[in-house]
Amino acid sequence: MSDSEEPQQKTVIGIAFGNSNSSIAFTSPDGKAEVIANEEGDRQIPSALSYVGDEEYHGAQAKSHLIRNPKNTIAYFRDFLGKSFADIDPTNAHSSAHPIQHETGVAFLVEEKTDAEPSTLTVSEITTRHIKRLQESASDFLGKKIDGCVITVPTDFSEAQRRLLAEASKASGLEVLQVIQEPVASLLAYTAREETSHPADKTVLVLDIGGTRTDAAVIASRGGMFTLLATQHDYELGGRQFDDALVDHFSKEFIKKHKTDPRENERSLAKLRLECEATKKTLSLSTSAQISIESLAGGFDFHSTVNRLRFDLLSKKLVDQIVGLVESVVKKAGMDLSDINEVILAGGSSHTPKIASRIQQLFPSTTAVQAPATNPNALNPSELSARGAAIQASLIAEFEAEDIEQSTHPAVTVTPHLAKPIGVVIHSPEGDEGKAEDKVYVFLDAETAVPARRTATFVGTNVGGDVLIRVVEAKKESVDVTPPKEVKEKAADEDDEDDDDDDEEEEEEKVIKRVTEVEKVIAEALLKDVKKGQKVEVMLNVAGDLTLTITARVVGGKGGIRGTVPGRAQ
Amino acid sequence: MNVVVTKHTLLPAEPEWPHEGGFHILEHLSEPTHRNLEPVGPHYLAHARRKRHHRTFSEDDRIVAAQQAKNVEDADPGEISEPEDAMLLSRDPKDWKNQDHYAVLGISKYRWKATDEQIKRAHRKKVLKHHPDKKAAAGGVDDDNFFKCIQKAMEILTDPVKRRQYDSVDESADVDPPSRKAKGNIYKLWNPVFDSEGRFSKKKPVPRFGDDKSTKANVEEFYNFWYNFDSWRTFEYLDEDVPDDNENRDQKRHVERKNKAARAKRKTEDTARLRKIVDDALAMDVRLQKFRKEERLQKDAKKIAREAEEKRLVEEAKKKAEEDARRKEEEEAAMKASKADAKKAKEAAKNAAKKNKRVLRKGAEDANYFHSDGAAPPDVVANVLADVELLITKLDNEELDVVAKKLAGLKVSDEIKSVLVDGIRGSVGKGSAAEGDFKVLLK
Numbered sequence A: 001m002s003d004s005e006e007p008q009q010k011t012v013i014g015i016a017f018g019n020s021n022s023s024i025a026f027t028s029p030d031g032k033a034e035v036i037a038n039e040e041g042d043r044q045i046p047s048a049l050s051y052v053g054d055e056e057y058h059g060a061q062a063k064s065h066l067i068r069n070p071k072n073t074i075a076y077f078r079d080f081l082g083k084s085f086a087d088i089d090p091t092n093a094h095s096s097a098h099p100i101q102h103e104t105g106v107a108f109l110v111e112e113k114t115d116a117e118p119s120t121l122t123v124s125e126i127t128t129r130h131i132k133r134l135q136e137s138a139s140d141f142l143g144k145k146i147d148g149c150v151i152t153v154p155t156d157f158s159e160a161q162r163r164l165l166a167e168a169s170k171a172s173g174l175e176v177l178q179v180i181q182e183p184v185a186s187l188l189a190y191t192a193r194e195e196t197s198h199p200a201d202k203t204v205l206v207l208d209i210g211g212t213r214t215d216a217a218v219i220a221s222r223g224g225m226f227t228l229l230a231t232q233h234d235y236e237l238g239g240r241q242f243d244d245a246l247v248d249h250f251s252k253e254f255i256k257k258h259k260t261d262p263r264e265n266e267r268s269l270a271k272l273r274l275e276c277e278a279t280k281k282t283l284s285l286s287t288s289a290q291i292s293i294e295s296l297a298g299g300f301d302f303h304s305t306v307n308r309l310r311f312d313l314l315s316k317k318l319v320d321q322i323v324g325l326v327e328s329v330v331k332k333a334g335m336d337l338s339d340i341n342e343v344i345l346a347g348g349s350s351h352t353p354k355i356a357s358r359i360q361q362l363f364p365s366t367t368a369v370q371a372p373a374t375n376p377n378a379l380n381p382s383e384l385s386a387r388g389a390a391i392q393a394s395l396i397a398e399f400e401a402e403d404i405e406q407s408t409h410p411a412v413t414v415t416p417h418l419a420k421p422i423g424v425v426i427h428s429p430e431g432d433e434g435k436a437e438d439k440v441y442v443f444l445d446a447e448t449a450v451p452a453r454r455t456a457t458f459v460g461t462n463v464g465g466d467v468l469i470r471v472v473e474a475k476k477e478s479v480d481v482t483p484p485k486e487v488k489e490k491a492a493d494e495d496d497e498d499d500d501d502d503d504e505e506e507e508e509e510k511v512i513k514r515v516t517e518v519e520k521v522i523a524e525a526l527l528k529d530v531k532k533g534q535k536v537e538v539m540l541n542v543a544g545d546l547t548l549t550i551t552a553r554v555v556g557g558k559g560g561i562r563g564t565v566p567g568r569a570q
Numbered sequence B: 001m002n003v004v005v006t007k008h009t010l011l012p013a014e015p016e017w018p019h020e021g022g023f024h025i026l027e028h029l030s031e032p033t034h035r036n037l038e039p040v041g042p043h044y045l046a047h048a049r050r051k052r053h054h055r056t057f058s059e060d061d062r063i064v065a066a067q068q069a070k071n072v073e074d075a076d077p078g079e080i081s082e083p084e085d086a087m088l089l090s091r092d093p094k095d096w097k098n099q100d101h102y103a104v105l106g107i108s109k110y111r112w113k114a115t116d117e118q119i120k121r122a123h124r125k126k127v128l129k130h131h132p133d134k135k136a137a138a139g140g141v142d143d144d145n146f147f148k149c150i151q152k153a154m155e156i157l158t159d160p161v162k163r164r165q166y167d168s169v170d171e172s173a174d175v176d177p178p179s180r181k182a183k184g185n186i187y188k189l190w191n192p193v194f195d196s197e198g199r200f201s202k203k204k205p206v207p208r209f210g211d212d213k214s215t216k217a218n219v220e221e222f223y224n225f226w227y228n229f230d231s232w233r234t235f236e237y238l239d240e241d242v243p244d245d246n247e248n249r250d251q252k253r254h255v256e257r258k259n260k261a262a263r264a265k266r267k268t269e270d271t272a273r274l275r276k277i278v279d280d281a282l283a284m285d286v287r288l289q290k291f292r293k294e295e296r297l298q299k300d301a302k303k304i305a306r307e308a309e310e311k312r313l314v315e316e317a318k319k320k321a322e323e324d325a326r327r328k329e330e331e332e333a334a335m336k337a338s339k340a341d342a343k344k345a346k347e348a349a350k351n352a353a354k355k356n357k358r359v360l361r362k363g364a365e366d367a368n369y370f371h372s373d374g375a376a377p378p379d380v381v382a383n384v385l386a387d388v389e390l391l392i393t394k395l396d397n398e399e400l401d402v403v404a405k406k407l408a409g410l411k412v413s414d415e416i417k418s419v420l421v422d423g424i425r426g427s428v429g430k431g432s433a434a435e436g437d438f439k440v441l442l443k
């Protein structure tokens, strides 16, 4: 693998390939991932190609051609890759070149050259052209030929779609080292930023709100390794719907003034949409924004302003839907909202302050929400996938193809994961309410891939004597800790004769606390004669066959105790 | 190695921990779940290096391993399950008020029960199939009427307020109640009716009609609930359109007033409709008769039991009284008998003592008053008899008896004398007499 004697280091990049935008990133020699701007200075490069005259336009230029030349502009095509015509939703391509059926797949019919018949460009072909342009931008920026890349795709991309994507890239001259999942790339971007070489165990929800879709994923992050626990998608919810909320708002205003609906003319609509998107982005930074369009419809110009409050109101239903998606994916993972330790907001629309604040409200305050509006140190949500891809690319840059194939082989990836959290019972003579209380200190959380090992030290005892290390499987439980209703009220109710029905309507806010409790005791180990205040180190090691080894010793002392619980299969 | 430092204390051990070797196993770890690790990041690559360990995995290994792993992605939406008839496909989207939104999305068998997730998936299937751009691209007619119906259905069913208004008037979800004369299993007839009506309840859970195993309390709760049914049902979905031009204000107000009255009327009618359903159910509910009968039987049984018990108590008391009387009689008789016996014994003892005294006197006489020859002179006789008489008074009846028995058959004078002397010594030893009291016998 990596060999310091090798003279030529490979130049590799990460590519985030979205329906709306794509990004390219590389990892600098000091290990920092950075997103590259193309010639026009864009870091979010619209995934669009437009053919005008004999020219091919890419990115923001191509996107601007949606107004004048929509029929020859191809956009929002990524999700069509590797799909049959029957299986695609053409809605997002309605204002650009329409997808058509071609052989078993999907293609676009565009006038590529002025003097020639329109050509049929398959989605694979368009993808190849798009990646070629991205590669050129990267190569220009880095001043080097690009040797390979890692590309991100959503979790619902099939094996066949991933393969087609790699082939399309290869056809452009860019080798794909690995295709990785978008939410995992986002999580890697954050994890790689942490200084420690031992990332804390946590359960993370990655919420990716893009342009045309919203994807949510619950990921177990254990010892720096990631496991997808649940995913959920909404293919009809994204930045476009937020744009449309503004489009409808301004259209109504325009109709009032000029009795003309700009939405009824395709070109007017395209203009208004593009400007509304810009206005929306402004509202992520400032509390009010202007919109100004010359000759919007019927020869009338349009000038107006909108403030953030109004925008939040217009888009409330959309934010409700996002919240619903989050709740549903957490439920799908068999979890409670408070089991999520961190939420990573990814995708361009995650810049929207209201989305971030609603998500923060949804979760308990102990859950960190990584978004520009809730954490000034958050990474740019638009850049997460590309950064993660660049980090992964740099990690495997020097791997042989065979090496990568074997490292990502299911025989290596498919791994037993713990069904229950495993921990040790800790004793506090004065618990929450001053009563002695025994709790579980979790060493290995549920969904940790085995083999795995964790070590912790404890203050053995505050009084001195023998100490018991009780190793348990735990369960998380929701307990209702709602303070009891006033007793007086209750007594009064009981005097009522028959209709005590209506007091059920004023439902009380329930206060639910999540607690980790002992489910079953696995083993106990005795550590003799521990002096008051001495530290005890406990190590739990679970082997691939679920054999549990418990080791405990007094720090600085001799001896200790060690015991093994065989896995069930033995 | 990474060590987490905590300030927690561990459990104190009991003084006599009962297990050998300081380690005790109670359980195995639970069965693990097989999942896919994401092949990404430095820690994964380290894991892969360890796991591969110079081995090469084959295509077969891939299949075996992949089958084991738990899948997190949902299966694709699949085929549209409900057939789309021509009537539905040719609907006019402007007539959306009369449209069956669930049927348009192909989920008419779920209706109010459809989850948001089901609605979304159903909508997606329909969009994939009916998007006008697809039809146009395939050279079909540019007709987006049904697509508009789909979008309208989606708009209504994904808006909680609009969906509730629609569900309020969605009579296709009603289950017709059986007629009063209907024959058959009443639980099969009525449960679906109330399950469907229950959708309008503000209060959850809604009690079910139940079955023949329902308790009286269940059934009473059921009727109590349904006679006090609190419905969220409203009827604004059926409103007449209010003209929205500003010119005809009176007309607008008139329509609004009309709508309000119509809503109220429908609500009243609905309450009456439900009441009739509950009345009918009650009339047909054989369980009520069963409960009454059971109650009556129970009451009767109780009465019989109570009477039997009373009778038993009376008899018992009578028996006891008789028994008591009998016992008392017996006791009295016994007492009497024992009193008589005691008297007899006393008499016998008295006679015995008399006899014994006579034996003692006779003994002295037989021994010729211990005078050697010839008839004893009167002073001798008097002294001896005085001693004998004294002895007699000093002896109780039993001692007297002992002395008398020893004297029985004795003829020799010395022998008789020594018996009498023994008797005297015995009573002197006892302290009841003194030697000096006796005049002759001790000489």
Ligand SMILES: Nc1ncnc2c1ncn2[C@@H]1O[C@H](COP(=O)(O)OP(=O)(O)OP(=O)(O)O)[C@@H](O)[C@H]1O
Binding pocket: A017, A018, A019, A020, A021, A022, A044, A209, A210, A211, A212, A213, A214, A238, A239, A240, A277, A280, A281, A282, A284, A346, A347, A348, A349, A350, A351, A352, A382
């Ligand atoms: N600052 C901002 N504030 C609000 N929205 C923004 C901002 N920046 C970008 N967006 C929106 O983010 C969306 C694009 O997101 P992203 O770049 O993640 O797209 P994508 O992954 O290609 O999307 P998809 O595949 O879902 O279409 C656009 O709708 C854009 O308007």
Ligand SMILES: [Mg+2]
Binding pocket: A018, A019, A208, A209, A210, A211, A347
């Ligand atoms: Mg995206």
